[in-house]
Amino acid sequence: MQSAHLREHNLSTVLAALAAASTSAAPISRAGLAKRTRLTKPTVSKLVEELVNASLVEEGEPISAGAGRPMVPLTPARGTLLAIGLEIAADHVACLGIDLAGEVLSHQIEYRKVTASSAEDAIDLAAELLGRVRAEAGDLPVVEVVVAVPGRIAPDDGRVLSAPNLDWTEVPLVGRLLAHPELAGLSVRAQNDNRLSVLTEIDHRPGESFIYLRGSTGIGGAVVLDGALMTGTHGWAGEFGHTVIEPGGATCRCGRQGCLEAYVSYHALRERAGLGDDVLIEDLVEALSLRSDRAEVIGMIGRSLGLAIANALNVLDLTTVVLSGYLAPIADELEPVIRETVEQHALAVEAGPVLIERSDGHADPALRGAARAALQPVFNAPGAWIGRTSPRSH
Amino acid sequence: MQSAHLREHNLSTVLAALAAASTSAAPISRAGLAKRTRLTKPTVSKLVEELVNASLVEEGEPISAGAGRPMVPLTPARGTLLAIGLEIAADHVACLGIDLAGEVLSHQIEYRKVTASSAEDAIDLAAELLGRVRAEAGDLPVVEVVVAVPGRIAPDDGRVLSAPNLDWTEVPLVGRLLAHPELAGLSVRAQNDNRLSVLTEIDHRPGESFIYLRGSTGIGGAVVLDGALMTGTHGWAGEFGHTVIEPGGATCRCGRQGCLEAYVSYHALRERAGLGDDVLIEDLVEALSLRSDRAEVIGMIGRSLGLAIANALNVLDLTTVVLSGYLAPIADELEPVIRETVEQHALAVEAGPVLIERSDGHADPALRGAARAALQPVFNAPGAWIGRTSPRSH
DNA sequence: GACGTTAGTTACGGTAACTTACTAACAACG
DNA sequence: CGTTGTTAGTAAGTTACCGTAACTAACGTC
Incomplete structure (x- = not known):
């Protein structure tokens, strides 16, 4: 690393720490940043000064918290970029x-x-x-x-x-x-919608590692390692939809056989439930809830997901699964079925429980x-x- | 980053570049290191001086390569640590x-x-x-x-x-x-043998990303992302042996059903081939080659591996698979079977060929x-x- | 032997971050 | 109401790292 890059690196560290603090809880002071970043107070002050001058960070009104000089809260600047x-x-x-x-x-x-x-x-x-x-x-x-x-x-x-x-x-x-x-x-970039959805989840789980499964039209997803989205060669890592859960099984819309999506995609479920193609994704869960074989359908979804999840957990050695999209509202019902299947097949359970959680359903x-x-x-x-x-x- | 860490960081960069160069091909000079690390010549000289004084690096006899001053080849020091x-x-x-x-x-x-x-x-x-x-x-x-x-x-x-x-x-x-x-x-650490084996492979494929599958007693493996071994929560990432390839299938020694190892482990193969338990792992391949149903057995191994590989490739979005252990000598025969199975199930093939390669079989x-x-x-x-x-x- | 080329060094300067010591602004206590 | 203690933030001076520019060293070539 060249010395010119050191400043850049530290600026980035400080700004990131600042943003992380202000999204999670109370805003942070210069002194707080110094502690978190392990830089010294004068260094942080200089860097913050630069960021404030550049309108990337703004100072709030001093807040007194018990003894000592009140801190000046710092937040990412509003309305500048x-x-x-x-x-x-x-x-x-x-x-x-x-x-x-x-x-x-x-x-x-x-x-x-x-x-x-x-x-x-x-x-x-x-x-x-x-x-x-x-x-x-x-x-x-x-x-x-x-x-x-x-x-x-x-x-x-x-x-x-x-x-x-x-x-x-x-x-x-x-x-x-x-x-x-x-x-x-x-500068314009395009990205898969599921991979972008998970960013919202990462904000709520900073630094964590988990598998993210999102039910929309198909089953999309992503792999998050230590708070960072895994990309893979083509940027498709975590596309669980076409994991094979039954070799030679049902034919998927992708032309392959036995894909997860051949069993739990929107279309597969709709057809199985005997619903017309005018049912919206958002209404799918409700439509299912009216049916008498609801438990059976939930069981099928859970077992299918469980197999895909178990294999993914084995390969990745992770312990947390987050369900999102139309899987989120039925997560509580799916959880026991998925858990049972995962515990039958995944190795990670030997070291402790596997967590199957629900996304904090943000809108869009x-x-x-x-x-x-x-x-x-x-x-x-x-x-x-x-x-x-x-x-x-x- | 603190300024004291900058030196450490650059020392590490230089030493790593030096080691990488000397394992791959001809040793490297200070000037060469400067180019690779993007540091300047004086900086590299200073860092190298420190490493030489510390007996971490040694200078060789100057080598003349065409015009200009001959370079002083640098190599990691021998016999000092x-x-x-x-x-x-x-x-x-x-x-x-x-x-x-x-x-x-x-x-x-x-x-x-x-x-x-x-x-x-x-x-x-x-x-x-x-x-x-x-x-x-x-x-x-x-x-x-x-x-x-x-x-x-x-x-x-x-x-x-x-x-x-x-x-x-x-x-x-x-x-x-x-x-x-x-x-x-x-300082003593313990590690899984398959995960250590892959380090030898990484040396030969610096910076690459691949899945590593090793046949020994079971089927072990590892996931390598950009030249770095993926760890996972418990350090077990890449344990392909217990990927489920057939739900409700053969019972594995781990007690689960349908694991890859229930089909292609040493024990499973030995039993299938009707061999006694006195056949060594090293001799397994040779023993198989004497049998008339060799092609069928290879096909079964290939299809089983192919399924596990396809699922792993889907989740990880990688394109290279390296076969090692007793899989290496039969890699050429396995390749077409694995390729066919993978192409049936993996998405990555849409973007280009999946490479199935053989490890450069190092001893132990x-x-x-x-x-x-x-x-x-x-x-x-x-x-x-x-x-x-x-x-x-x- | 002059010249071009590449490797490596020397001397110097800029800059970033650390150390130390300070001021600022509060609460608690007597 | 001042004194004391505590925490936030600043100022000045120092250290240390790296980069720039210019050099020397050691070769081949014409």
């Missing part, structure tokens, strides 16, 4: 703008059916919504734009390889977005996660953003 | 002492059946062999001792939880070893890996070893 999340889903397009503090500066959503033929329209709409968000946020400097898509994305150029839910194949999403004037000169975690991801460059390299913020308004 | 690997296996106990250059300073091995009742004897023998190694190496300062055991080890205190191959359960291995005078004051990779692991502290924190080496002898 704009991070933008976009979401393209089967029935809507949305855009969310947040600032460094995670505060929502603007939220735009349009409900519209997105299909293969309307791909261009959806992309145009996304650009338009993004334009509205930028305007409503007061034309702040934009950190980055991250687009959530329910499909597979080529890591190099942001092409959507396939998004079954949208009926998209080979859509050059990022390229098309960049062609719009609203996005001129911006994918969109929020996309915006959070768009914030990341600032925390990774604060130095690059010094001098590029809008001066504080209030 | 001792890293010790121990191995406790079903039929032998061994000890290997190497120096920073990876050169073998002493190798001791005793063939003896190790079982539950002879656990104490085996540990005594290990300590004795270690004493011989230290003596033969000339009482050099010992970096660390790492013990390879074919079983599960508690990460906190080095207890062997279970080692089916040795018939051990709950053996306080590290504690017992430390009680011997030969190991007084040394577990023991060698243990010694390599025992070397690691020096590369991680060279500063701590400055002033603690034995002065060069030759």
